[in-house]
Structure formats: C-alpha cells, structure tokens
Amino acid sequence: MCDLWKNTTNESVASGDIPAQIEWALNHLPHVKHLKLYNSGSFFDERAIPEKDYERIASLVKGFETLLVESHPKLIGEKCLTFKNMLKPELQIAIGLETVHPEILALINKKMTIEDFRESVSFLNNHGILSRAFVLLKPPFMTESEGVYWAQMSIESAFNSGVECCTIIPVRSGNGAMDILQDQGHFSPPDIRSLETVTEYGIKINAGRVFADLWDIEKFSRCSKCTDQRVARLVAMNLGQEIVPPVRCICDS
Numbered sequence: 001m002c003d004l005w006k007n008t009t010n011e012s013v014a015s016g017d018i019p020a021q022i023e024w025a026l027n028h029l030p031h032v033k034h035l036k037l038y039n040s041g042s043f044f045d046e047r048a049i050p051e052k053d054y055e056r057i058a059s060l061v062k063g064f065e066t067l068l069v070e071s072h073p074k075l076i077g078e079k080c081l082t083f084k085n086m087l088k089p090e091l092q093i094a095i096g097l098e099t100v101h102p103e104i105l106a107l108i109n110k111k112m113t114i115e116d117f118r119e120s121v122s123f124l125n126n127h128g129i130l131s132r133a134f135v136l137l138k139p140p141f142m143t144e145s146e147g148v149y150w151a152q153m154s155i156e157s158a159f160n161s162g163v164e165c166c167t168i169i170p171v172r173s174g175n176g177a178m179d180i181l182q183d184q185g186h187f188s189p190p191d192i193r194s195l196e197t198v199t200e201y202g203i204k205i206n207a208g209r210v211f212a213d214l215w216d217i218e219k220f221s222r223c224s225k226c227t228d229q230r231v232a233r234l235v236a237m238n239l240g241q242e243i244v245p246p247v248r249c250i251c252d253s
C-alpha cells in the first residue's frame with residue numbers, strides 16, 4: 001500500500017553512493033530552506049544508508065534550516081542521535097504510523113505495532129528530535145467511511161504520541177499487491193472528498209500541522225467538474241493550515 005517499491009534498488013548501495021547522489025541533486029536544485037531526504041526505505045537502515053556516510057551527508061546539508069528523513073519505528077534509536085549530533089539543520093524524522101486500526105495494521109504486514117510507534121516518537125522527543133506521522137487514508141479492508149474514521153483516529157493518536165505534524169496519504173493501487181486486493185474486492189482507492197474531510201478534521205483539532213499528500217491527486221477524483229477546485233482547496237489548506245470553504249458540486253448530492 002505504500003510507494004517504497006518505486007525508485008528503489010534490490011541491492012544495498014556502496015558507501016559513498018548516497019552522498020554522491022545528494023551532492024549531484026543539490027547542484028541541480030534551486031536553493032530552499034528545508035530538505036527532505038526520503039530514500040524509499042529507512043534512513044537508519046544500515047543496508048540502505050551506511051553509517052560511514054552520515055558525516056558527509058551532514059556536511060552536504062549544513063546550509064539548510066530543516067532536514068527530514070524517514071524511518072521505520074523499529075530502526076529509531078542511538079543511530080538517530082549519532083546523526084543528529086553531526087547536523088546543523090533541525091532534524092525531523094517521518095515515521096509511518098499507517099493506521100491505528102490494530103487488526104488492519106497487522107494485516108498490512110508493516111511488522112510494527114502502535115506501541116512501537118509511540119515508543120519511537122517518545123524516544124525522539126526525549127532527545128530533542130521532531131517527528132511526523134504518515135497516516136494512510138483507506139488502507140485495504142476498509143470501506144470509504146471506515147477509511148475516513150480511522151484516518152481521523154490515527155491523526156489524533158499520532159498527535160497524542162507527540163508528533164509535530166501528520167501527512168495523510170491516500171492509498172494508491174499500482175504495485176501489483178494492491179491491484180490483486182482490488183480485484184478481490186478488498187481495496188478501492190479513496191475519494192478526493194474523503195481526503196478533504198480528513199484534512200479538515202486534522203486542521204480543526206489544532207494539535208499540529210496537517211498535510212494532504214497530493215501526489216497524483218487527480219486520480220482520486222471521480223467527478224471531472226470539481227477536480228481542479230478540490231485540488232486547489234487541498235493546496236490552500238496545506239499551505240495555510242486553515243479550513244477553506246467547501247467546494248459545491250452536483251457530485252455531492
């Protein structure tokens with residue numbers, strides 16, 4: 001249900017490869033204040049990013065205000081502190097909470113529990129490292145309304161655990177496994193209106209920043225008349241962190 005199967009490798013990369021990639025990318029990008037190094041895996045997985053590379057990575061990113069990396073909760077530990085101590089920018093670690101529905105979290109084979117997530121966030125908070133949660137909108141085995149409800153519960157739970165912000169990710173098909181579940185009737189992609197509902201809810205509870213993930217967002221719209229307005233509404237809510245008046249369209253009736 002996640003996108004880690006894209007843009008990744010089957011083999012571990014050699015030490016030095018990741019810093020070289022970062023250096024190349026930074027030379028080709030306009031200057032910005034905040035940098036995300038999402039590696040389609042866990043930054044703190046030794047087989048993804050060798051610890052030997054931390055120092056060079058830290059030196060490459062020293063001009064940024066914030067650095068974001070992603071990690072599985074079970075890989076949160078001492079290595080995060082080692083890396084943080086080398087860094088000039090403020091470190092934030094994104095962790096997939098996915099869903100607080102305990103049975104469905106087990107079914108999606110993430111090999112983690114809600115307790116693992118809470119412990120990781122608490123460890124990071126105790127060491128002055130910010131965290132953010134990835135929350136899935138409508139993982140497999142949920143109806144549309146269950147998808148909305150559990151995404152809302154997951155956002156609340158993530159903030160209660162101590163994250164600084166949440167990103168809501170509408171679940172996509174396309175990786176093969178999700179397509180099989182879809183054919184079996186266990187999954188269908190969420191509606192863009194559900195993403196609006198969950199984003200509104202997250203902003204309304206005022207516990208931290210809430211972002212809707214807008215990658216390929218048009219695919220989640222089933223009505224061509226209001227797609228552009230709904231996407232614009234989500235963009236405005238992401239940027240302003242305030243509720244934007246709802247879109248009115250015949251598809252609501």
Ligand SMILES: [Zn+2]
Binds near residue numbers: 249
């Ligand atoms: Zn419409």
